[in-house]
Structures are given as structure tokens and as C-alpha cells.
Amino acid sequence: MYPAYLEESIHLVEDTRVRRLLETMPSLDEMGKNALLKLYHPDYIEASMRQLQAGVNKGDSTPVELADLLEGNSRINPDTIDPSKPDHNVDVLVIGCGGAGASAALLANEEGARVLITTKLRMGDANTVGAQAGTQAADRPNDSPAIHYLDTMGGGHFDNIPELVEVLVRDAPSVIKWLEQLGVNWDKAPDGTMHELSGGGTSRRRLHSARDYTGLEEMRVLRDELRNKKIDYLEFAPAVELILDDRGQIAGAVLINLETEELVIVRARAVVMTTGGIGRLHIQGFPTTNHYGATADGLVLAYRAGAELVFIDTMQYHPTGAIYPLQILGQLVTEKVRTLGAQLVNISGEQFVMSLEPRDIVASAIIRECRERQLGIGTPTGETGVWLDSPMIDMIRGEGTIARELPAMVRQFRRHDIDITRQPILVYPTLHYQNGGIKIDTEGATNVPGLYAAGECTGGVHGRNRLIGNSTLELFVFGRRAGRVAAQYAKAVKRGSPTMEHVRRWQQELAKVGVAGQRPVSPRLLPDYVRRTHGQARQAA
Amino acid sequence: MAEQARLIDIYIMGRRCQVPEGLTILTALEYCGYRMIRGCGCRAGFCGACATIYNFKNDPQLRYDLACQKTVEPDMYLVQVPFFPAVKALYDLEKLEATGGKVLSLYPDLVKCFGCNTCTKTCPQELEVMWFVSDALRGDIREVADKSFDCLMCGLCAARCPQGLVPYNMALLCRRLYGRYLTPVSEHLEERITEIEAGKFDADIEELKKTAEKELRRKYTERDMEPALEQHWE
Known part of the structure; x- marks a missing residue:
């Protein structure tokens, strides 16, 4: 239920609704977009960034929260670990089990590799399940992979790595089919035609959805298939360090049992890194849509092993995070709400941006509306945001559309006595996605022999801004490729002797540049949300 | 802000704790010093990791919810639900x-x-x-x-x-x-996969890859946008 003082603004939103139904906001031209981004997008706040002083990307800028961890100290003492005495010995180790990890494990298994998955939380408790809106694939007659390519490059400000985008758009339709063959239920018409929607920055209707539970539907099917295929997995066992051999190739990883804090040594011929995102680092203090374990671990591990990172200075702030009520602060209000027709409006009920611009543009426009123009709406807990006018959807597309298309959103707000079929939603940008990450080629290979990566922990395919529905797509396209190729590599590779030498070298480098004493241990593993009370003796996390 | 809210009593594994109104079961546990390992996943109501059981001080009836979504109420008795094994059939x-x-x-x-x-x-x-x-x-x-x-x-x-x-x-x-x-097969999806495999779009994509950035920007700005609203929306 909204507090009484917001009624006046809600009335203005209602009064202007019919007029706004006919009102089209023009799309911004390129100059307008660039000016908006430079002034209001959080990526452009220089004080939030720092240059790395150690490692492959020395000199590159990245948010201070990530810089601290990339320059962090190892959690292990390499002298006390004997990597030649493994607890598990496999061909392919998959680190992380969201959509990318599950796809990689299934394809590596299909290639005949012995696969072990290890994951920080439970299998499938990943950002994938929170992806609501859909998965892009250019499969309608008026669409083509080339148009999908152009949309993706434009959304990423033409900085994307073209070869990766090409693979993304080419593989997309076959990925949709692969998922359906595994039993994913896509939204379809009775004649089999896919029910597809537009999203911010897409020039065609291209989003394949499963109500507003798309990622959940994809993940629960893949997880079930992993179990049917009897692929081994460890839960609550994140990796804390990679193991290399004396030839500089990947040789496995050191894991930690989160409950017993025992270390677990895994010997593997190839490793696929699918650790996902970064939201729980709360870059610039933003709330996040991300799951509890999204702490950039994969970037830290790969970086320390010598893998190159790209685009680590750009994050995605999803334009519409919930800001009211407090219980769901920062949680995702899916872009599908705008896709279905809801507009963004200010305190006076006026539109201020075309609602289906790419995400970085919409987010910047909301920040401008609240900070510069002071036309945002304040919540009782001190947040400021704008209205997302959800009730319009049923006016445009017919009564019952919201209930049918957005059951998760209806349910989430109904818990707090807000009926989104009748009342608008209060939103503000929330930290959603890391655009950059580990540099890969079209098969998911990194510059470290035997180390593959896929999904949100990689960078390049989205350039400086990811489009809606390209993230779930990326998981399956590159997860499948990385899994298959990692299995083939594992068969062919000549193994050397495993060592922890690279960790020793890393610590020496940190000491040499003089930052070792100032940096935390990393990877972070989990955020710390525990309230500290006085008189409480507690070990540092 | 949370500090100014009214404090309510809840019971965690029987221990009485005071927490500000408006927290979820999950954030209330963290407020009271519990660092989650199990029983916490997406924190947004999608993964099911934080399924929980609770009741009230003077009402023994068990209730069920997601800890990340449910707001705490006065006199709630909270537990953490441990791992619960369940049968899953294996099949091809x-x-x-x-x-x-x-x-x-x-x-x-x-x-x-x-x-x-x-x-x-x-x-x-x-x-x-x-x-x-x-x-x-x-x-x-x-x-x-x-x-x-x-x-x-x-x-x-x-x-x-x-x-x-x-x-x-x-x-x-x-x-x-x-x-x-x-579910009925999507003809248009099948066709598109065949077209891609036959190389129908290779030249188009290759040309875009070779296009200079300035020209690519022009093409992007001038591309035709399909209306977001379908003609035959059911």
C-alpha cells in the first residue's frame, strides 16, 4: 500500500494516462544519447574508478570495489597446499552453476568428458533464475541474425567484439530449439508461432519468453537434465584459487567447503569459469538485482592466473529496480513491463524518455529526472524514483494481460498490498549486470591454456551496454561452446606437474607494488550483511 | 532509517530478538547476527532457496513462505529450514x-x-x-x-x-x-535454423563486420523499428 502523501502524484499519473497512450516520445539521436550518458550514467563518475596497479590489466580503470578484489590477497598459503594430491580428478571442472555452467557441463558430458560442477550456493541458485523478460533470437520472417547483430552492436555503443556478436546471433535460433528439445515451455500461439516481444534497443520483436519466469524455466530444466545425466556436483563449495601446472596450463582448482571451511583440491585437465556477476559488491553503493553469491569471484581467480579482462569499467544499472516498499529495494522490475507498453513518468505524470531506449539511456534519464530536474517521487525511507505506469498495459493490450504476462511481478507487489494492474510502480536504477569480464574467443577460450569461460563473467559480446534478452542467450551460446571445446581440449592436452607457483608470484607482485598490506583477501565469496553490535567479538570475514 | 522504525519482538530458534518493523525474515536474521550460508539464494523470490516455516507465539499453526519475501510480524517464531532430501526420478x-x-x-x-x-x-x-x-x-x-x-x-x-x-x-x-x-513445432524457428545453416545470412553479417564504425552508426540510427505492439495481439 502506498502512503497517503503519494496519492496526489498517483492521481496525476491516472489523469494523464489516456493522453499519454497516444503520445510518443521521440527516440534520442546519437548526440543526445552521448550527452545524457556522460552527465548522468554512473560509469562516467571518475571518482568511482581506480587504475589497477598489478596484473595483466595494469593501468586499466575499474570501479574501486572491484579493483580492491582484483588486487586482493590469496585466501590460501601456497606452501601448505599440495596440488598433486587431489580429492577429485576429472577432465573438466565447471566452476559455477547458472545457465552457462549447466550448459557447459551438459555439452562436456556429451563429448564424453568426466565432469565435475562446483557451485557456491545450491545448483542453479544463480542470476539466471532472476532473468524474467526473455531470450533473444532472430527467428521471425521480418527479422534476421544481421539485424540482431546491428541492434546488439548499437546497444553496446559499437565497442562489442564483432566475432563474439556474430556467434551470438547465429547460434541464437538453434539455442531456442535446443532448450525446447530439453523441455523448456516457450510462450507460443496454438499454431506453434513463438509469441515474441520487443525490448529496449531491439528493432524487431525477438524476445522468447516463459511468462515472466523465463530464466527460472530455463534453469530448472537444465538443472533437472544435469541430474538425469548423473553429472557430479558439489554445492556450497566455491573456488578460492585456480591451479596451474609447470607448463602454465590449467591443472584444476582449490575449493572451500563453506560450512566446514575445509579446502578441496580438484585436479582437472580443463576448467570452465561460469561464476556470473558482481552485483553484491554494490558498486557506488547501489542496491542490486543479483543473487547472494554475485561477488566477481571468477574474475579474481582468472586474473590471478594471468587471464586478461576487458570492459571492466562498465556496469549495467537496470533502469527499473523497485524502491518501494523497502522490503524489495533494488529488486528487479522486469523490462517486460515496458516491453508490454508501460511508460516511465515523473511526479507530474509526464513522460521524460522513450521507454524502450537501451538500458543505459533509460537509467541515465531516470537519474537526471530525479537529481537534476527534481521531478522524482520520494519514498518514506528516503529513496527517490519515478513511476512505471503498469496499469497502461491492460488498457493497451486488454484486461488480464498483466496477470497473464507478469505473474511474478503481480505476486511480488501483491504481498505488499500494491496491485500493479491498478497502481503504478516506483522505480530507480539498480546494479544489474557487469558488461565486461574475462576476455574469450568464439569458443570461450581465454589466454590461459585450458581455461574457458562463459556467461556474465566474460566480456566483449555486449560492449559497453547489454541489451535485454542477450544475457540469457549468451549463457547458452557460449556455455555450450566452452563446454564442448573444453572437453576436446581435455582429451588432447599433455599434462604437466601442478603447482601453486602463480599464487606465490602474485603475492610477490603485490608486495613489490606495495599494495599487499592495504588490500583485502579475495575472492569475496559472500557479502557480509550482518549487523555489528557493540561488544560483539567477531572474526573478520 | 531502519534504526528509527518501531522495534518488534521476534523469536529466532526460540531466542527473543528485537528488530525494526519492515524487515524481511531474511534481513531480520542478518540484523540479529546470523550470516547466511544455506537458505539464501537470489534474494528476490525466484530461486526457492529460502523456503521457510514459522508460527506465532500464541498460535501453533505452521505457516510457510520465502524468507526473502515475507515481512516479519510481531511474535513470529522463526527457524532455518535445513536441507530436505526429496525423490527425483531419473529419465531420458x-x-x-x-x-x-x-x-x-x-x-x-x-x-x-x-x-x-x-x-x-x-x-x-x-x-x-x-x-x-x-x-x-x-x-x-x-x-x-x-x-x-x-x-x-x-x-x-x-x-x-x-x-x-x-x-x-x-x-x-x-x-x-x-x-x-x-507443444506445436515453430515452423518459423525451424526454417530460420535451416537458413542459417545454409549460409543465407553470411554475406549480410560479413558486410556489417567490415563496415566502418561511422557507417555502422548511420545504419543503426536509420534502421527501421518494428512497432512494439503486435498487429494481432490476442
Whole structure:
């Protein structure tokens, strides 16, 4: 239920609704977009960034929260670990089990590799399940992979790595089919035609959805298939360090049992890194849509092993995070709400941006509306945001559309006595996605022999801004490729002797540049949300 | 701000704690010093990791919800639900038939359902669990797929079923059968895959890859936008 003082603004939103139904906001031209981004997008706040002083990307800028961890100290003492005495010995180790990890494990298994998955939380408790809106694939007659390519490059400000985008758009339709063959239920018409929607920055209707539970539907099917295929997995066992051999190739990883804090040594011929995102680092203090374990671990591990990172200075702030009520602060209000027709409006009920611009543009426009123009709406807990006018959807597309298309959103707000079929939603940008990450080629290979990566922990395919529905797509396209190729590599590779030498070298480098004493241990593993009370003796996390 | 809110009493594993009004069960646990390892996942109501059971000081009736979504109320008794094992049938989807008989043979305990409706009362997503169990018994896979669609697979229904049924895993089997065998094929998807394999778009993509950035920007700005609203929206 909204507090009484917001009624006046809600009335203005209602009064202007019919007029706004006919009102089209023009799309911004390129100059307008660039000016908006430079002034209001959080990526452009220089004080939030720092240059790395150690490692492959020395000199590159990245948010201070990530810089601290990339320059962090190892959690292990390499002298006390004997990597030649493994607890598990496999061909392919998959680190992380969201959509990318599950796809990689299934394809590596299909290639005949012995696969072990290890994951920080439970299998499938990943950002994938929170992806609501859909998965892009250019499969309608008026669409083509080339148009999908152009949309993706434009959304990423033409900085994307073209070869990766090409693979993304080419593989997309076959990925949709692969998922359906595994039993994913896509939204379809009775004649089999896919029910597809537009999203911010897409020039065609291209989003394949499963109500507003798309990622959940994809993940629960893949997880079930992993179990049917009897692929081994460890839960609550994140990796804390990679193991290399004396030839500089990947040789496995050191894991930690989160409950017993025992270390677990895994010997593997190839490793696929699918650790996902970064939201729980709360870059610039933003709330996040991300799951509890999204702490950039994969970037830290790969970086320390010598893998190159790209685009680590750009994050995605999803334009519409919930800001009211407090219980769901920062949680995702899916872009599908705008896709279905809801507009963004200010305190006076006026539109201020075309609602289906790419995400970085919409987010910047909301920040401008609240900070510069002071036309945002304040919540009782001190947040400021704008209205997302959800009730319009049923006016445009017919009564019952919201209930049918957005059951998760209806349910989430109904818990707090807000009926989104009748009342608008209060939103503000929330930290959603890391655009950059580990540099890969079209098969998911990194510059470290035997180390593959896929999904949100990689960078390049989205350039400086990811489009809606390209993230779930990326998981399956590159997860499948990385899994298959990692299995083939594992068969062919000549193994050397495993060592922890690279960790020793890393610590020496940190000491040499003089930052070792100032940096935390990393990877972070989990955020710390525990309230500290006085008189409480507690070990540092 | 949270510090200014009214404090309420809750009980965590029997211990009385005071927390500000407006926290969720999950954030209340963290407020009281508990660092989560298990029982915490997406923190947004999608993964089912934080399925939880609670009751009230003077009301023994058990209630069920997601800890990340449910707001704490005065005199709540909270526990952390440990790992709960549940049966999952192993199968090769490619070798199954989409029939009720097949579902029943993989989940034979279905016939033990005596209609107590505990599963429905337990579901934090408010799904009609018992109804889709009876749909499964009748062999109506399509109905099971539809009614169970919003299932997060938190497992509470199976944890509470006095007859040991596992509705959430059974329903997943039905949804997979439905997606694999019972939905009509998308002709346009099949065609597009064939076209891509035949190289129909190779030249177009190659040309875009070679296009200089300035020209690519022009093409992007001038591309035609399909209206977001479909012509024949049902």
C-alpha cells in the first residue's frame, strides 16, 4: 500500500494516462544519447574508478570495489597446499552453476568428458533464475541474425567484439530449439508461432519468453537434465584459487567447503569459469538485482592466473529496480513491463524518455529526472524514483494481460498490498549486470591454456551496454561452446606437474607494488550483511 | 532509517530478538547476527532457496513462505529450514512418451494422495498444488504444466506431504514432457535454423563486420523499428 502523501502524484499519473497512450516520445539521436550518458550514467563518475596497479590489466580503470578484489590477497598459503594430491580428478571442472555452467557441463558430458560442477550456493541458485523478460533470437520472417547483430552492436555503443556478436546471433535460433528439445515451455500461439516481444534497443520483436519466469524455466530444466545425466556436483563449495601446472596450463582448482571451511583440491585437465556477476559488491553503493553469491569471484581467480579482462569499467544499472516498499529495494522490475507498453513518468505524470531506449539511456534519464530536474517521487525511507505506469498495459493490450504476462511481478507487489494492474510502480536504477569480464574467443577460450569461460563473467559480446534478452542467450551460446571445446581440449592436452607457483608470484607482485598490506583477501565469496553490535567479538570475514 | 522504525519482538530458534518493523525474515536474521550460508539464494523470490516455516507465539499453526519475501510480524517464531532430501526420478526425456501412464510409472507415489490439501496450503507461490496432482493422476499433462508453471521448486510441498509425494519434481517432468512433445513445432524457428545453416545470412553479417564504425552508426540510427505492439495481439 502506498502512503497517503503519494496519492496526489498517483492521481496525476491516472489523469494523464489516456493522453499519454497516444503520445510518443521521440527516440534520442546519437548526440543526445552521448550527452545524457556522460552527465548522468554512473560509469562516467571518475571518482568511482581506480587504475589497477598489478596484473595483466595494469593501468586499466575499474570501479574501486572491484579493483580492491582484483588486487586482493590469496585466501590460501601456497606452501601448505599440495596440488598433486587431489580429492577429485576429472577432465573438466565447471566452476559455477547458472545457465552457462549447466550448459557447459551438459555439452562436456556429451563429448564424453568426466565432469565435475562446483557451485557456491545450491545448483542453479544463480542470476539466471532472476532473468524474467526473455531470450533473444532472430527467428521471425521480418527479422534476421544481421539485424540482431546491428541492434546488439548499437546497444553496446559499437565497442562489442564483432566475432563474439556474430556467434551470438547465429547460434541464437538453434539455442531456442535446443532448450525446447530439453523441455523448456516457450510462450507460443496454438499454431506453434513463438509469441515474441520487443525490448529496449531491439528493432524487431525477438524476445522468447516463459511468462515472466523465463530464466527460472530455463534453469530448472537444465538443472533437472544435469541430474538425469548423473553429472557430479558439489554445492556450497566455491573456488578460492585456480591451479596451474609447470607448463602454465590449467591443472584444476582449490575449493572451500563453506560450512566446514575445509579446502578441496580438484585436479582437472580443463576448467570452465561460469561464476556470473558482481552485483553484491554494490558498486557506488547501489542496491542490486543479483543473487547472494554475485561477488566477481571468477574474475579474481582468472586474473590471478594471468587471464586478461576487458570492459571492466562498465556496469549495467537496470533502469527499473523497485524502491518501494523497502522490503524489495533494488529488486528487479522486469523490462517486460515496458516491453508490454508501460511508460516511465515523473511526479507530474509526464513522460521524460522513450521507454524502450537501451538500458543505459533509460537509467541515465531516470537519474537526471530525479537529481537534476527534481521531478522524482520520494519514498518514506528516503529513496527517490519515478513511476512505471503498469496499469497502461491492460488498457493497451486488454484486461488480464498483466496477470497473464507478469505473474511474478503481480505476486511480488501483491504481498505488499500494491496491485500493479491498478497502481503504478516506483522505480530507480539498480546494479544489474557487469558488461565486461574475462576476455574469450568464439569458443570461450581465454589466454590461459585450458581455461574457458562463459556467461556474465566474460566480456566483449555486449560492449559497453547489454541489451535485454542477450544475457540469457549468451549463457547458452557460449556455455555450450566452452563446454564442448573444453572437453576436446581435455582429451588432447599433455599434462604437466601442478603447482601453486602463480599464487606465490602474485603475492610477490603485490608486495613489490606495495599494495599487499592495504588490500583485502579475495575472492569475496559472500557479502557480509550482518549487523555489528557493540561488544560483539567477531572474526573478520 | 531502519534504526528509527518501531522495534518488534521476534523469536529466532526460540531466542527473543528485537528488530525494526519492515524487515524481511531474511534481513531480520542478518540484523540479529546470523550470516547466511544455506537458505539464501537470489534474494528476490525466484530461486526457492529460502523456503521457510514459522508460527506465532500464541498460535501453533505452521505457516510457510520465502524468507526473502515475507515481512516479519510481531511474535513470529522463526527457524532455518535445513536441507530436505526429496525423490527425483531419473529419465531420458528422448525415450519417454508424453502420457499419464509414464508420469505415474516415474512417480508411482502419486496414487497415495488422499486429498488433504496440505501441499496447496504450504505453497509460498499460492499454486493449486493438490489440483495439479489430481490432474497428473488423470493423465492431463497440459493442465499440470499450466497450473504448476510458476513453481520455484522450493520443495515445501514435498517436505510437508504426509504421503511422501514430490509434487514439484513430478510437475517439472510434466512441463518437460509438455515442452518437448505436446507443444506445436515453430515452423518459423525451424526454417530460420535451416537458413542459417545454409549460409543465407553470411554475406549480410560479413558486410556489417567490415563496415566502418561511422557507417555502422548511420545504419543503426536509420534502421527501421518494428512497432512494439503486435498487429494481432490476442
